[in-house]
Amino acid sequence: MDNLGTENNNVQQNSGYTKDERMWAMLAHLSAVVGFIIPFGNIIAPLLIWILKKDESAFINDQGKEALNFQISVTIYAFISIILIFILIGIPILIALGIFILVFVIIASINSYDGKAYRYPLTFRLIK
Secondary structure (H helix, E strand, C coil): CCCCCCCCCCEECCCCCCHHHHHHHHHHHHHHHHHHCCCCHHHHHHHHHHHHHCCCCHHHHHHHHHHHHHHHHHHHHHHHHHHHHHHCCHHHHHHHHHHHHHHHHHHHHHHHHCCCEECCCCCCCCCC
């Protein structure tokens, strides 16, 4: 339970990670913002960080996989939304999805930098 009396299953407390580990975990999440500028950058950037840094730290490995799984999931949701544009509900869904992505990437980045393993909602965990 958090201080508001609600359960918070998305955040797992864990301290003892180095500043470098926390920074790379945060960057794995934040790097997805590249996808707003470069097509599929939201998948490529976290993938590169995860591939290059996963063997250095279990925390970076875990958060890199989480960031990558979330970005794969939201890319699937975006493709579905694009298809739904033809029945006029896709545009509002795409706008909401963009806001959803930005908000949760920021939350995950902050938690990672604080040394907390974050779990995104509505995520297919394809990479285990």
